[in-house]
Amino acid sequence: MSLRALGMVAVLGLSAGCASSGKPTALERRQAVRESMDRTYRSTEGFQAARWGMTPEEVRAALPEASVGPDGTLRMKTTIAEVPAEVALGFLDNRLAAVDVFFQDVADLRTFHAVMRDLLTRKYGEPRTRLDVARELKWQKLPTRFAADLTPVEDVAAAVTVQAMEGALSSQGRPKLISRWTTLESHVNLTQWSLLSRGVVAIQYESAKYAPRRADLVGRYSTKARQDLVKDL
Structure with missing residues (x-):
């Protein structure tokens, strides 16, 4: 050899x-x-005392008023800027990845938008320019999705059929993005939803780390998910 x-x-x-x-x-x-x-991983950012990357147990310890809603999503009621708010906390692989804050009882929308924009700017810096936001919307880089789209923290048999705020917004609402902030840790959207009878303001927080993994997920309250359910009728 x-x-x-x-x-x-x-x-x-x-x-x-x-x-x-x-x-x-x-x-x-x-x-x-x-x-x-x-x-x-535990971020320095998130919502109130909760941080991106926390487990459901850690979030409930940080936010004792949060409890599991009828759809299996961790939810809480609070007051922000003297306005009642409903909060939904979404988890990806048991890690806090997104938070939605809904305001349904806003008397003066324009003033409330200005207050929220000022408070969020104080926390996250200057928002994205209108041109940048318009460009991202045009190229569909800002999908409409909810924290409750993610896997529930508890399995509930009727979770899909429960009429939650997200269900009403996805089926009836027309969203308008007011302002957007981005940091190394967070993406934050201030959104106005128009329903037939009222308007709903939402602050939607998302972990920058987990955002790419959410892109291919189809949640319970997404338009596509509801279109798929129609096939069963």
């Missing part, structure tokens, strides 16, 4: 030995590091 052939046999034998040794490959090691970082 030639020296070259002997060399090839030695290389193959060494490769086989490494493969059979049970040692993780470089790719496997990188994946393990990423998974470990995901488990320990």
